[in-house]
Amino acid sequence: MTELELLGPLAYAKPCGQAVLKATPEDFQVDEVLDIPLSGMGEHLWLWVEKRQLNTEEAARRLARAAGISAKAVSFAGLKDRQALTRQWFSLHLPGKADPDLCGAEDDSLRILNAVRHSRKLQRGAHSANGFSLRLTQCSAPAGWMDARCTLLQQQGVPNYFGMQRFGFEGNNLLEALHWAEQGSFPEQRSRRSRVLSAARSYLFNRLLAQRVAEGSWNQVRPGDLLSFTDSHSFFAATQADCQDPRLAALELHPTGPLWGKDLPSSLEDTLQQELDHGLDAHSGLIQWLAEAGLTQERRILRLPIRKLSWHYPQPDLLQLNFVLPAGCFATVVVRELVNLVEPMDMTCAF
CATH class of the missing domain: 3.30.2340.10 (TruD, insertion domain)
Structure with a gap:
């Protein structure tokens, strides 16, 4: 099924250029925004985890295995892209247990950046937003046109x-x-x-x-x-x-x-x-x-609405985008209003 069948028409004029997204996982980075003060005490161990090319559910299963607990005892706020570099919170229910050794869960695709105890488990949908840092490579859109389009999206969503x-x-x-x-x-x-x-x-x-x-x-x-x-x-x-x-x-x-x-x-x-x-x-x-x-x-x-939108060109054909979206919203629907996404090296004219 095509994008037009599953999504719908663009809101603005057709993009004036093409680009590649996710040539590497580092080109699509997501940071979960969670406005919950953690107490430092309680039977739930909250983990700030960085994942590379790993989906959220598999990360939860790995943490459960390493901790020796049921997968149902691991919670997370939302699902994140697999083809990306993402950072998000997980919580492990460990009543009456000390912090487990979680080294077995870590490798090049998963790193635990922080661990904090809390009295409650992490609920689905508890995060308030997601911060995105995207790199559009092989970008052919003229810089002047892109400046105008980004400004338009910033003003109108x-x-x-x-x-x-x-x-x-x-x-x-x-x-x-x-x-x-x-x-x-x-x-x-x-x-x-x-x-x-x-x-x-x-x-x-x-x-x-x-x-x-x-x-x-x-x-x-x-x-x-x-x-x-x-x-x-x-x-x-x-x-x-x-x-x-x-x-x-x-x-x-x-x-x-x-x-x-x-x-x-x-x-x-x-x-x-x-x-x-x-x-x-x-x-x-x-x-x-x-x-x-x-x-x-x-x-x-x-x-x-697209919050804190900023953009610049580190290289002539590389567009760096940074913005924040409410939880449950998709960065790719922002990008489709900016450029036509193509596979690497497939830069045939489509406009």
């Missing part, structure tokens, strides 16, 4: 699509979800079940967002919209006064779209009708499957 990583290689996670939905059943393995449900839900959100990008309303308030602040999990119905709220222009407040589950979305008027028409008419079987899985209706902001 980008559509908050779920990135291609959510759907697996060639969309296999989504294809598997469609298969399970057609059968009316679910995988028994917890991690696999979570992966396919998430892919299906993300796909439905992306399709609705793609429609609003196409009509130019992804960053505007419409009658019936539900609004949310960037870092909030709550939302409220937009009023006429909200359309003029300066926090919209400041990229602090945003319209939202549905993450499907049981019952109907809470949106109103035109927005509700569009969400029902798009969802129930085109994807009713998938939505019913998500409801049967016990998921509840949630919302996700349609517009992604």
Whole structure:
């Protein structure tokens, strides 16, 4: 499945150049931002871990084996890219136990940078943001054009699509979800079940967002919209006064779209009708499957603000990008508005 099928159209004019991302893991670096003061005492050992070309779940299993505990006793806030250099927190539940020797978990792909005790385990979604440091190599976009485009994204944000990583290689996670939905059943393995449900839900959100990008309303308030602040999990119905709220222009407040589950979305008027028409008419079987899985209706902001965005050229064909995104958002949806990504040395003209 193609990027256009799984995500949607770009919000801005077609990029004026190409580049390579992830030629090496160091080209895609992620630092988890966790605003939790650690007490230094308690039955949970929190680890600040650097991973290179290693996914989060495998890192958790390695830590569990080294500590001699069940994999269920290892927690993390969120999944990070495998093809990257990432730093994130894990917690190990060690009631009545001393700090274990974790040397067996370490090698060139995993290093433990810090260890601190705390009274509580690390919860999923506990991190507030992720900091990204990206290097776009073989970059052919003119520097002047790139300066203008980065400034535009800084001022207006980008559509908050779920990135291609959510759907697996060639969309296999989504294809598997469609298969399970057609059968009316679910995988028994917890991690696999979570992966396919998430892919299906993300796909439905992306399709609705793609429609609003196409009509130019992804960053505007419409009658019936539900609004949310960037870092909030709550939302409220937009009023006429909200359309003029300066926090919209400041990229602090945003319209939202549905993450499907049981019952109907809470949106109103035109927005509700569009969400029902798009969802129930085109994807009713998938939505019913998500409801049967016990998921509840949630919302996700349609517009992604890009915080602390900076960029420069260490070399003429190397663009360095640094920025911070809210948890659960994808750096690759920022990059796709800047350049067409290609494989190394495949720099044929595509614009």
